[in-house]
Amino acid sequence: MAYPAQTDYPTIIATAQRLIERDGVEQLALASLASELGIKAPSLYRYVANKTALLRGVVTVTIRQLFVAYDHALTNSAADAQSQMLAICHGHRQFAHAQPKNYSLALTAASDEQRADPASLVAMVLPVQAIMAQISGQDHSLAALRGMLGLIHGFVLLELNQQLQRGGDLSADFDLAVRSYLAGAAQLNTD
Amino acid sequence: MAYPAQTDYPTIIATAQRLIERDGVEQLALASLASELGIKAPSLYRYVANKTALLRGVVTVTIRQLFVAYDHALTNSAADAQSQMLAICHGHRQFAHAQPKNYSLALTAASDEQRADPASLVAMVLPVQAIMAQISGQDHSLAALRGMLGLIHGFVLLELNQQLQRGGDLSADFDLAVRSYLAGAAQLNTD
């Protein structure tokens, strides 16, 4: 090879994540990102095809980090299915609160081009579905999983978008909602 | 009053909604909107302060339409709390599917400036909370409502963002998830 690279793809993505978290996606200009990396904007095109691809990279990494958070939650939890599912829910919510801008970007990406790869998403939730199967039974595990993910994701997004502003303890409300859902899902198993 | 107006605020918002639904928000240029209205872009500034304010107007109208959909759902439903809550859930989901782009914009608006007015949001969900109170009991009605809204919103958003792609009947899964949640919430009342 030749000319000494002054940056690389992982650094670019990580820096973009940092800027997005600090200023919001809509404020992310390629010039600012480049300057943060000590280069000029056009040089970024050596590493990413365009801005959309750059954002897709950020989304992909963020999703991967979310599933790492799942693993951490699981290793610090009791072994029964109920505890594990609760640990995942709270881990998910904590992750979203720790990096709200990147979380929203990753899970509400508007265009197809910047969405995360569906196949890897599937691979990453399979272990979660296995836990859900112990609660809801195998037959309803996919439906119950979908509801669970919807509940977590929707609650967190409403929080992050300041749409749950009537006071009260949101952490407690989240916990109650998740436990209620799991209680309902558990009834599916005994039918 | 003088010069004959060639458009007005409601028309501008409605047209913006139509274009957003057709092409997506990111494709909405003020020039296209103006041309659709038979005027030039700068003339729009007689009616809206800037693009952000325009989008906030769209968001406000969309939210109002969502609550009109709630009303329709309620009038076509049986009178018991369970039926009414189910009707609202399905009405909400149908609304989101009927205008996915505007729905996403309205409920995941990134910046504070284009978010819907929180106070009116509260006023609009109060009747829903009253129904939830009959299911979960008064004490837990706010928490249970938050979980319910989160579940609906999150499920729908995952659907719209193509993140529930593993087949199966999503309508049936949604119904099952909502019923499970309500069953769990009902247990709060008997504690």
Add this chain to the structure above:
DNA sequence: TTACAAGACTAATGATAGTAGTCTTTGCGT
């Protein structure tokens, strides 16, 4: 030592939000 390829830069283009200033229409007071 020389060629070449990777990596970065400057300069330019095109889209688009927003601003300044001007022209046109029409209702109202004289």
Add this chain to the structure above:
DNA sequence: ACGCAAAGACTACTATCATTAGTCTTGTAA
């Protein structure tokens, strides 16, 4: 009737960005 004030629209311009084209630089391998 007449003319003026103000609403509404337009043209022309600016600033910001993404993106492209073409050029210069530097390190490695022959």
